[in-house]
Amino acid sequence: MSRFFLLIAATSGFLAVMLGAFAAHALKNKLDSYALGIFQTGVTYQMYHALALFGVAILLSLYPGKLLQWAGYSFIVGTLLFCGSLYWLAFGAPRWVGPITPLGGTGFLIGWLCLAIAALQWKGINPA
Incomplete structure (x- = not known):
């Protein structure tokens, strides 16, 4: 499981850098400042x-x-839901895509909550 998450983390980080560079160079003259802001948030x-x-x-x-x-x-x-919907919205997605963004935000919140609960339950056992 750790290897899977590490692979997805590396891929996602790579894509974030690539998409950020793409937005800064290729999209700056194609999207208005509002759409670029949405893309950058993603x-x-x-x-x-x-x-x-x-x-x-x-x-x-x-x-x-x-x-x-x-x-x-x-x-x-x-x-996938939060960032993906923001990327799509920046390019003029239909209005029904908008409500997907908060679902992705909820996914982020659940992830952070799970991490916090795991920290509270941690017994401080040395893995070595």
Whole structure:
């Protein structure tokens, strides 16, 4: 499971950098400032949660547990729904796409909540 989350974290981080560069160079003359802002918000949140997923992968390798797995899956779902809908909205998606964004945000919140609960339940056992 740690390897899966690490692979997704690395891929997501790579894509966030690539999409950010794409927005800064190729999209600056194609999208208005509002749409560029929406796109940039997606890139920012994607990078934050790629790093969070990286942390979950490391923690899972040391302290396997269902809450950490749920956190990882929630970060992935949040990235797909939140960031994906923002990217689509920046390019003029239909109005029905708008309500998908908060669902992704909820995925992020669930991931952080799972991580917090796992921290509260942590017994401080040395993995070595």
